[in-house]
Amino acid sequence: MVIPVIDFSKLEGEERAETMAQIANGCEEWGFFQLVNHGIPVELLDRVKKVCAECYKLREEGFKESKPVQMLKEMVDREGEGLAVNELDDMDWEDVFTLQDDNQWPSNPPEFKETMMEYRRELKKLAEKMLEIMEENLGLEKDIMKGAFTSGDDYAPFFGTKVSHYPPCPHPDLATGLRAHTDAGGVILLFQDDEVGGLQILKDGRWVDVQPLADAIVINTGDQIEVISNGRYKSVWHRVLATRDGNRRSIASFYNPALEATIGPATNAAAAYPTFAFGDYMDVYVKQKFQAKQRRFDAMAKV
Numbered sequence: 138m139v140i141p142v143i144d145f146s147k148l149e150g151e152e153r154a155e156t157m158a159q160i161a162n163g164c165e166e167w168g169f170f171q172l173v174n175h176g177i178p179v180e181l182l183d184r185v186k187k188v189c190a191e192c193y194k195l196r197e198e199g200f201k202e203s204k205p206v207q208m209l210k211e212m213v214d215r216e217g218e219g220l221a222v223n224e225l226d227d228m229d230w231e232d233v234f235t236l237q238d239d240n241q242w243p244s245n246p247p248e249f250k251e252t253m254m255e256y257r258r259e260l261k262k263l264a265e266k267m268l269e270i271m272e273e274n275l276g277l278e279k280d281i282m283k284g285a286f287t288s289g290d291d292y293a294p295f296f297g298t299k300v301s302h303y304p305p306c307p308h309p310d311l312a313t314g315l316r317a318h319t320d321a322g323g324v325i326l327l328f329q330d331d332e333v334g335g336l337q338i339l340k341d342g343r344w345v346d347v348q349p350l351a352d353a354i355v356i357n358t359g360d361q362i363e364v365i366s367n368g369r370y371k372s373v374w375h376r377v378l379a380t381r382d383g384n385r386r387s388i389a390s391f392y393n394p395a396l397e398a399t400i401g402p403a404t405n406a407a408a409a410y411p412t413f414a415f416g417d418y419m420d421v422y423v424k425q426k427f428q429a430k431q432r433r434f435d436a437m438a439k440v
């Protein structure tokens with residue numbers, strides 16, 4: 138099984154209808170698909186790869202002191218003493234930081250900030266375009282998505298970028314790069330490593346690799362799109378495996394509703410999900426990220 142790969146440039150030409158149908162299928166049947174020819178210049182992607190790799194080099198030593206590394210060492214020592222060992226099930230084998238409009242960014246390498254600002258501008262436009270496409274495919278009125286993600290004129294959607302590296306792990310049997318979860322928010326756009334795999338989605342009860350594909354952008358949908366689409370576009374479990382010879386790059390950008398936004402089913406069918414404030418959902422999500430989403434939806438029905 139292979140995650141669908143969609144040529145986004147065909148959206149503008151004679152093959153628009155077919156491309157829209159491929160995206161609808163990607164959302165409905167997979168929850169994950171890859172875009173090629175998405176309009177983000179390869180030259181910019183090359184610069185993003187370069188500054189993120191350089192930035193990680195400067196952080197690499199720090200990871201060696203991190204909690205997962207220490208915990209794994211303890212586990213291996215226990216094994217050496219003939220004691221029982223368990224998988225590290227409450228932490229992830231990743232080095233990560235987040236870029237938002239209003240937080241502190243790494244100052245090195247010097248080109249990091251400018252490059253990532255340019256990248257985020259492009260990705261935000263792509264996220265907004267994806268929402269318009271989903272809206273059209275779902276037969277929703279124009280700008281319904283935009284309205285659902287904002288709250289009046291005062292609160293804009295949240296756009297955050299998570300820069301991750303999954304360093305080589307000496308015991309991939311005892312740690313996971315990132316534990317299985319569904320994403321909380323709206324549209325997620327991932328620029329993953331060209332070569333080192335590890336990302337998998339759960340499809341029909343089986344874990345399927347999201348195959349590395351140079352310069353592609355992987356799109357997936359979060360729990361809020363599931364609610365707005367009244368269950369047609371389900372958010373999908375995914376995880377990242379740790380690997381022995383890893384060093385996987387991944388840059389995930391999250392286009393989410395404003396915390397103040399009201400989320401609920403937007404289709405005409407009988408509502409299969411509750412209506413709630415996204416901020417209330419996030420309060421629950423931070424405690425239950427690695428658990429089944431149904432519990433979170435149930436909690437929202439009681440708010």
Ligand SMILES: O=C(O)CCC(=O)C(=O)O
Nearest residue numbers: 299301329336377387389
């Ligand atoms: O690193 C990846 O490939 C996936 C990241 C992800 O799933 C997340 O941060 O929620």
